[in-house]
Amino acid sequence: METRELRYFVAVAEELHFGRAARRLGIAQPPLSRAIGGLERRLGTLLLERGSRGVSLTDAGAVLLREARAALDAVEAAERRTRRAALAATGRPAVVLAAKAGASGELLAKLLDAYAAEPGAVTVDVALCGPGEQTRLLHDGRADVALLHRPFDDTAGFDTEELHSEGQVVILPAGHPLGARPQVRLAEVTGLPDLPLPRWPGPDGTFPDGPGPQVRDHTQLTQLIALGRACAVVPESGRTGLREDLTAVPVLDAAHVTTVIAWPPHSRSTAVAGLVRAATAL
Template structure:
C-alpha cells in the first residue's frame, strides 16, 4: 500500500462521504473514488459499503482505519525525527521533553538542573500539554521523551524507567469540612455533594458523559475547585503547586501513581541516553 492511498482511505472513512473527503484532501472526487477502488482491488476486500445515499465501513474497513491511522502517524513521526536528527548533525542538537502542565513540577525542575550540569548536555525544550496529550506527542514524533503517569498513561510500545511511586490526595476548597480529617477513603470522595470529579478528554479528544466540568489542564481544575464546583483525586506531589485557597487530604485506598520517563525504543540519541541516566540517578 502507498501512504497516499492510506491518506485517501482514512479521509473517506472519517468523513463517510466522498465529496467531503475530496474537499478535505484538496482533490476532485473522481480520482479519489478510483484510488479507493484500486486499494480494494489490491487488498482483495471491500472496505466500504456504498449506496446512493450513504457510505459505511465494512468490518475490514474498520480494521484498516485503525491500522491506517497508526501507519500514517508512524510515517509523520519518522519525518519529524529525521529532521531533528539532521539539525543535531548540523550542530543544533537539542531534546524536546513533553509533560502534562502542572504535573511533576518539582521532579522536572530537579531533572533539568541535574542534566544541565552534566558534560555534553544539550538544550532541553519543555513542551507543556493538556491532560492525556503527552503520550500522543511522544508517539507522533513531536517529542523525544515524556514524563508519563501510570495507570493513566500507557507505555505500551515505549521504553521507560520508573522514577517515583506515590499515593493520592483529594483536592478540595480550603475550609471544606472534609479537610479537617487526617485521611479519607474513595467512598467519602464519591459522596461529596456538589463537588463532582472533572471530566478529562480521552485519547480521541472527546469528553466522557457525566456531571463534572470539562477540563484540559490543572490550572482550569484548580480554579473550579476553589470556586466550589469540583473536586479531584491527584498524586501526592500536587501539594507543591496548590494555591492557598485549596487543601489536600490523603485518600488511603486510592491507587498509587507511578511517574515514568518514556521514549521511543528505537532512539539512538546519545543526548537522550544522558538525560535518561540522569533521571534514573535522581
C-alpha cells in the first residue's frame, strides 16, 4: 500500500462521504473513488459500505483506519526526526521536550538547569501542551522526550525512567468551606454540586459526558476555578505558584502520581540520553 492511498482512505473513513473527503484532499471525486476501489480489490475485501444513506466502515475498514493512522503518523515522525538530525549535522542540534502546562514546573526548571550544565548540552525546546498531548507528540515525532504522569498518561511503547512520586490536591476557589480543611477525601470533592470536575478532551478530541465544564488548557482551568465554576484534582506540585484567589487541599485517598521521563525506544539521540541522565540524577 502507498501512503497516498492510506491518506485517501483515512479521509473517506473520517468524513464518511466521498465528496467531502475529495474537497478535504483537494482532488476530484472520481480519482478518489477509483483509488479506494483499487485498494479494496488489492486487499481482497470491502472497506466501505456505500448506500443511499451514506458511507459506513466495514469491520475490515475499521481495522485499516486504525492501522493507517498509525502508519501515517510513523511516516510523519520519520520525516520530522530526519529533518532534526539534518539540522544537528549542520551544527544546529536541538532536542524537543514535551511537558504538560501547569504540571511539574519546579522539576522541569531544575531539569533544564541541570542539563544545561552538562558538557555538550544542546538547545532544549520546551513544548507545553494539554493533558495527554505529550504522548501524541512523542508518537508523531514532534517531541524527542517527554515528562509523563502515571496513571493518567499512557507510557506503553516508550522507554521510561521514574523521577518523582507525589500525592494529589484539590484546587478550590479561595474562601470555599473545604479550603479551611487540613485534608479532604475524594468522595467529598467529586460530590460538590457547585464545583464540578472539568472535562478534558479525549484522544479523539471529543469531550466525555458529564456536568463539568469543557476545558482545554491549564489557564482556562484556573480561571474557571477562580470564578467558582469548577474544581480540579491535580498532583501536589500543582500548588506551586498558585494564584492568590485559589487554594489547595490534600486529597487523602487520591492515587499517587508518578512523573516519568519517556522517549521512543528506537531513539539514538545523544541529546536525549544526556537529558535522561540529568533527569535521573536530580
